Amino acid sequence: MNRTLIAIVRIAIMIAVAVIALFPIYWMVMSSFRSHEEIFKYTTLSPELFLPVEWTLKNYKDIFLDPSKPFGRYMMNTLFVAVLVTSLGLIVNAMAAFAFAKLRFPFKKLLLTLFMSSLVIPYEVIMIPQYLLMRDLDWVNSFMALIVPQIVWVFGIFMLIQFFSDIPRDILDAARMDGASWLRIFGKVVLPTAVPAIITLGIMTFLNQWDSFLWPLVVINEEKKQVIQVAISSFQSLRNISWGKIMAATSISSVPILIVFLFLQRYYVQGITMSGVKG
Template sequence: MNRNIAAGARWIVMIVFAVISLFPIYWMVMSSFRTHEEIFKYTTLSRELFIPVNWTLQNYKDIFLDPSKPFGRYMLNTLFVAVIVTGFGLAVNSMAAFAFAKLRFPFKKILLTLFMSSLVIPYEVIMIPQYLLMRDLDWINSFTALIVPQIVWVFGIFMLVQFFADIPRDILDAARMDGASWMRIYNKIVLPAAVPALITLGIMTFLNQWDSFLWPLVVINEEKKQVIQVAISSFQSLRNISWGKILAATSISSIPILVVFLFLQRYYVQGITMSGVKG
């Protein structure tokens, strides 16, 4: 009986926390169907706070039918950059993590320490030198400037190093004795065992790129090449904030992330647990 009561109490607590966590998302989506005047009109607990009184699709029409700000183009730009960075990032970061975790070469620990120390450097510190490099390479206002600097992710390498370190060394040594190259071992043994960790890193990389704001704002000048988060910020100015457009655009931009996470959440949790990264 006591176990049933404890289990029931845990379920109630989890449901309460889930409702509290999901309510802002629910309010955002519902408010995207309200008129500008109605969004902040109802502040007390009532039916009108949870369900729009006058339903409208005008906010969605405004963001998709405005020729000066092609929201659909922004989403495609962001999707293109996020997919490319995620794909190349998984390949490059996983190979670097495999080298640090399993290969033997001079000064490996020192190099890894120096490499990991870059995690404590704020991004704003390196943004200006990075911008100057993009300018010298003539990459400003191009997707190349959005993709190439974001491929190598120190945190992603660190996370995969934790996972690869748990792969038994005896298996790799046996493969080497059978004549397998390190690249073959990486492709045939390490990668299949690292699927949960790779999916976890892929989700985190995709999410970071989908939510990227500061770097695209700096290096992209042409409106049609801009990404979604910068586009959403353009719906506000010093004199006017189009909350209806912002809520509608944010609701639409949340769909890809929710879909990816819902389909891959099992691997995400498993990857976080197996890689030893907490938080």
């Protein structure tokens, strides 16, 4: 009986936590179907707080049919950048992590220490030198400035090192004795065993790029090349804040992230468990 009661209490607590966590998302989606005046009209616990009184698609029409702010174009730009950065980043970061975890080369520990020390440097510190570099390369206001600096992610390399370090060295030595190159070992032996960790890093990279705001705001000036988070922020100004448009745009921008996570959540949890940062 006590175990049953404990189980019921645990389930009730988990349900309560889930409701608290999901309610802001629910309120955001419902508010996207409200008029601007109705969003903050109802503040007490009542049916009107949870469901719109007058349903409307005006907010969605406004963000997609406004020729001065092509929201569909912003989403395609963000998707293009996020997919490319994720794909290239997984290749580069996985190879770097494998090299640090399993290969032997001069000054390896020193290089790894210097590399990891960059994790404690705030991004705002390196943003100006990075912008000047983009200017010298004539990449300002181009997708190259959004993609190339984001490919190498030190935290991603650190996370994969934790996973690759657990791969038995004997397996790699046996492959070397059979004549396999390090590149072949990496592709045929290491990567197949690292699928959960790779998918976990991919989800985290994609999410970071999809939510990127500060760097695109600095480096992109042309409206048609802008990304979605900067576009959402443009719906507010000192004189007017279009909350309906913001709710609609935020709801739409959340869909790709939810789809990716729902399909890959099993690998994400497994990757965190297997290669998570070890304390």
